[in-house]
């Protein structure tokens with residue numbers, strides 16, 4: 001690998017500039033080429049940023065000798081790009097969700113292992129200060145065992161959002177709705193806080209945008225974790241105004257901590273922190289901010305977290321260490337999304353794994369009636 005890390009970006013749409021800006025801010029890293037199946041898009045993107053090459057295939061990127069690339073294409077195309085890059089010995093930072101289905105995601109993880117390349121998945125909200133504070137409190141035992149979680153995703157996407165890109169809102173090209181595209185960020189955080197998911201019961205529906213999209217705009221689920229801990233997930237893209245997102249975790253010490261992201265895209269704050277001796281509370285709404293912001297602005301606000309995740313990926317490539325979010329972890333959050341869909345379709349709980357044999361938390365026997 002050369003002293004300067006040579007980067008390619010695949011897909012020149014909404015989120016690609018976050019990757020470009022993040023790489024451009026790092027020393028000894030150069031974005032040498034961009035790639036899009038639409039050559040004109042690639043050319044315009046490259047010219048605006050003085051990127052030397054604009055190409056339309058991963059093979060051309062490989063021929064230019066890139067060391068690593070970012071995958072910023074629609075989810076169902078991630079697998080082909082990642083596998084081709086891995087086969088060429090190129091390290092990969094892939095946008096979330098890792099893929100549109102877990103079989104594809106498992107093949108991507110396998111391809112990265114087989115070719116000994118780094119595969120990181122962008123879940124940049126792991127870099128929120130508010131998320132890191134919660135994870136540290138859990139790691140340091142200040143909550144005991146996280147036993148109860150609430151994950152609330154009350155976002156707004158208008159019809160214009162779905163009209164702007166033909167792939168959005170379809171099962172074939174988007175792989176799902178609010179769960180697959182938006183809530184998966186918070187599902188990733190929930191499993192990062194609460195551990196391995198083992199069972200999911202859920203309902204989902206298209207309550208508002210049925211005339212515009214095939215996929216769900218709204219869903220609710222109960223998730224059980226290997227420890228026996230339980231969490232509720234509720235998500236919609238049909239809230240108006242956009243009220244952002246929140247995650248609350250209560251542990252067996254009785255302590256409760258939460259984070260709130262409002263407006264969507266900004267760094268989440270710990271608006272409730274009820275750990276003995278560290279109590280604090282505040283409302284993100286008291287500052288009079290508006291949650292109704294265009295999606296492009298949401299993406300721009302994500303930039304500081306993209307910067308941190310891209311820097312983490314470059315560190316992993318240089319040191320051979322593990323990236324902040326591995327392909328395996330991204331596969332786990334995708335499996336929760338798929339389990340929600342299956343449970344909603346069948347009306348039955350979906351078992352993802354066996355509960356821990358040394359269960360930390362006991363449940364009521366299944367036969368108890370109230």
Ligand SMILES: NC(=O)c1ccc[n+]([C@@H]2O[C@H](COP(=O)([O-])OP(=O)(O)OC[C@H]3O[C@@H](n4cnc5c(N)ncnc54)[C@H](O)[C@@H]3O)[C@@H](O)[C@H]2O)c1
Nearest residue numbers: 011012013014015036037038072073074075077095096097
């Ligand atoms: N991390 C985040 O918060 C975040 C935010 C937005 C989007 N994303 C993810 O980024 C990905 C892209 O989303 P977007 O909104 O930027 O999409 P977009 O539709 O704006 O752009 C996608 C681009 O990829 C190109 N493309 C499609 N297939 C290709 C292929 N095989 N090879 C090369 N180029 C190809 C398209 O021509 C288009 O220019 C999605 O997986 C999405 O979920 C993540």
